[in-house]
Amino acid sequence: MKLVVLGGGESGVGTAILGKKKGYDVFVSDFGIIKENYKEVLTINKITWEEQQHTESLILDADVVMKSPGIPEKAPIVKKLLALNIPVISEIEFAFPFTNAKTIGITGSNGKTTTTLLTYHLLKQGGLNVGLAGNIGKSFAWQVAENNHDVYVLELSSFQLDGIVNYRPDIAVITNLSPDHLDRYAYDYNLYIASKFRITKNQIETDYLITDHDDVEINKWFQKNKTNAKIFTFSIQQELEEGEYIEDKNFKSNINNDLFTMPMNELALEGKHNLKNAMAATAVAQLMKVRKQTIRESLSNFQGAEHRLEKVLKIQNVQYINDSKATNVNATFFALDSMNTPTVWIVGGVDKGNDYDELMSLVREKVKGIVCLGVDNEKLFKTFNGVVDVMIETTSMSEAVKIAQKMAEKGDSVLLSPCCASFDLFENYEDRGRQFKNAVHNL
Structure with missing residues (x-):
């Protein structure tokens, strides 16, 4: 039985190891670059792999394919597999x-x-x-x-x-x-x-x-x-x-x-x-x-999850809160709803089709200033310009945090709750959250 694993990340490498142990002939293919530690694991386990390409001749004769969750159904290689009726399943x-x-x-x-x-x-x-x-x-x-x-x-x-x-x-x-x-x-x-x-x-x-x-x-x-x-x-x-x-x-x-x-x-x-x-x-x-x-x-x-309404530091009686994991409107709604102090809100990133109007009443009630942190902030400006006193655009986390500090007064909070995906300026939401915490610690 031939198992092809698309994506050489955590779930892909885990699947390859289990497949090998259960007697499958395993091949791992990643269109991007596989991290060094994963390459080592694959090599030690004598599992063949490739990166920065999908060699169709090696993939399309699979009996079963495990696709990493990050690869969409509409990826060309996945479409070809499905056309050949080859099962494409998840790691689970x-x-x-x-x-x-x-x-x-x-x-x-x-x-x-x-x-x-x-x-x-x-x-x-x-x-x-x-x-x-x-x-x-x-x-x-x-x-x-x-x-x-x-x-x-x-x-x-x-x-x-x-x-x-x-x-x-x-x-x-x-x-x-x-x-x-x-x-x-x-x-x-x-x-x-x-x-x-x-x-x-x-x-x-x-x-x-x-x-x-x-x-x-x-x-x-x-x-x-x-x-x-x-x-x-x-x-x-x-x-x-x-x-x-x-x-x-x-x-x-x-x-x-x-x-x-x-x-x-x-x-x-x-x-x-x-x-x-x-x-x-x-x-x-x-x-x-x-x-x-x-x-x-x-x-x-219980200690809560990192990057989810995580209290970072209080500086000059201003509380800095890392909610980088809020990648959609609903998550940010929860975050704003839980604020009991005037809030400077750092928001923005890759918009996944957000409707910001749902946040309007909370923003009117709780937000004193907005710092936009993203490559394209047009939609945020359209929605909230005029609703809050101050709105400023930035393209780096350290700058965003410094501006937020200037806007905040004693007793306020600075909340990073981006409402968006992070891929325009950061590797992922964890990277975004860590950069926020570093920037706060450097104030």
Whole structure:
């Protein structure tokens, strides 16, 4: 059996290692440059690879192809593979048959990283032998090849879900839905939503789906579609007989007639969206039979995800906050909504079809100045010029932070919440967040 891996990054190299271990003839092809450490791993494992090209004669005779999530369906090589009816799958789909471990699949437009990290934290503190993979941590396939975890918590993007055929999580979580990555879905929001719901398509009666009771799009989907899984929902708007809700400033989680209660002010994570993330993670922990005392302690001592509303420093009584992971409008909405002080907002990057009008009321209420950080800021200017007192364009992070410092007064906050992808000026959102933190430390 010949396995071709397109993309020599974390998921690609992990898949290659697992494929080799399971007796496949493996070939890795990357149209870009493969990082040195990955080249070493491939070479040590005697896996053939190429970079900066796709040699069609070596790719088109594959029995199965694992495509890295970053490669779009419309890439010429992918189109050719599909025309030849060669299966093109994701890393998750490839690795799934090779493990007997339970998997918890977590997706959604926002909050999935925090929910994944928090779920992993709860299960690990609960004494389970658990791995963390998907969009974060070491690749799932790599861990299946080398470790023997009983449970995996997987953060799954819509791109990873597009490449599944048989993958079936024991517990699936959909945190919420809002328009994102529409450039990859022909600007059709329904295609993106369908992609997210693929997480539950193979689930059976003994599986669980945990999702947001308050989410309009999720509710719409359930009016027309169904799942075989048992559903639990969480809400911050109404009390639920079953599932999770708020009552008298207490967070209550009633899962399979087992009630867990905790005062909201004891949760480590702040903000409404994080309350929902905590609800989703708690439901998973209860289903996995983690002790209530452990859940309570873990929810109160959890350190949040880097680049997600991360408090960096207070300088001259101005709080600098790194929310570089906010790459869409909905994520930035959460960030602005959680601000309790006048805010200087650093925003901009590669626009994925954003509608900034949704932020208008929050910007009027909370934002005193905007620093645009991107190559093309025209849309931001059109939307917010005249809404805030000051709006300035910059093309470097250090300049953006210095300008923000000048705009901010004692008691204000400076918030990097870009609302956009980072590829115009940075390698990725992590690079953008690190540059922001360095710039703040250099003030």
